[in-house]
Amino acid sequence: QSALTQPPSASGSPGQSVTISCTGTISDVGGYNYVSWYQQHPGKAPKLMIYEVSERPSGVPDRFSGSKSGNTASLTVSGLQAGDEAHYYCSSYAGSNNVVFGGGTKLTVL
Amino acid sequence: QLQLQESGPGLVKPWETLSLTCTVSGGSISSSSYYWGWIRQPPGKGLEWIGIIYYSGRFYCNPSLKSRVTMSVDTSKNQFSLMLTSVTAADTAVYYCARRSATSPNKIDYWGQGTLVTVSS
Numbered sequence: 001q002s003a004l005t006q007p008p009s010a011s012g013s014p015g016q017s018v019t020i021s022c023t024g025t026i027s028d029v030g031g032y033n034y035v036s037w038y039q040q041h042p043g044k045a046p047k048l049m050i051y052e053v054s055e056r057p058s059g060v061p062d063r064f065s066g067s068k069s070g071n072t073a074s075l076t077v078s079g080l081q082a083g084d085e086a087h088y089y090c091s092s093y094a095g096s097n098n099v100v101f102g103g104g105t106k107l108t109v110l
Numbered sequence: 111q112l113q114l115q116e117s118g119p120g121l122v123k124p125w126e127t128l129s130l131t132c133t134v135s136g137g138s139i140s141s142s143s144y145y146w147g148w149i150r151q152p153p154g155k156g157l158e159w160i161g162i163i164y165y166s167g168r169f170y171c172n173p174s175l176k177s178r179v180t181m182s183v184d185t186s187k188n189q190f191s192l193m194l195t196s197v198t199a200a201d202t203a204v205y206y207c208a209r210r211s212a213t214s215p216n217k218i219d220y221w222g223q224g225t226l227v228t229v230s231s
Contacts, residue, residue: 003156034216038157045206045221046149046157052214089157093216097145097170101157 004102011108022073022090030071034093085109112136114222128194132207145210150203
């Protein structure tokens with residue numbers, strides 16, 4: 001199983017919106033509605049932000065939203081805040097109880 | 111509040127076996143609603159899925175690691191463990207234990223703080 005493809009970096013100014021893409025194949029992203037997104041600050045464990053493509057766990061602001069089209073999933077962060085600066089990783093179920101992660105995107109708030 | 115805590119040696123010699131344990135508090139590892147898993151992250155790199163185990167002891171691994179990975183669970187201690195054999199420098203990483211929903215197979219909602227394991231002689 002190959003890693004999902006994410007852009008290495010993304011950026012936006014406070015208050016703006018930014019979208020991060022995550023491209024896989026029919027065997028993972030395209031084949032299941034089980035895409036998740038994680039936020040990771042330096043030295044910290046990842047935090048679940050989105051699951052099942054567009055569901056938000058309790059406590060995650062609605063500024064974070066997810067979507068999917070074909071083999072590509074996307075995470076949109078609206079109303080950017082300084083605290084949103086972090087690495088973001090997508091992941092997808094790939095069948096047989098396996099999961100594949102993306103390479104990560106560093107989000108910079110300008 | 112559920113908490114997971116990894117423990118084990120921080121340094122392992124090449125070709126030896128890496129062994130880690132995750133202790134779960136604030137919840138039961140015997141719950142039928144969850145699997146318990148391992149994810150690793152080499153320094154400065156992305157996340158890699160290792161595998162998951164159910165309280166029954168059945169486990170599933172990343173195909174690329176399958177030949178070297180064993181997982182086990184000790185319900186009496188509320189712990190689960192990872193063994194990775196024949197390690198090399200490429201296995202140097204922060205190892206996280208985590209909880210995954212049994213009904214949503216990519217919902218990993220609780221993570222341990224992670225433990226760095228270095229493979230070096």
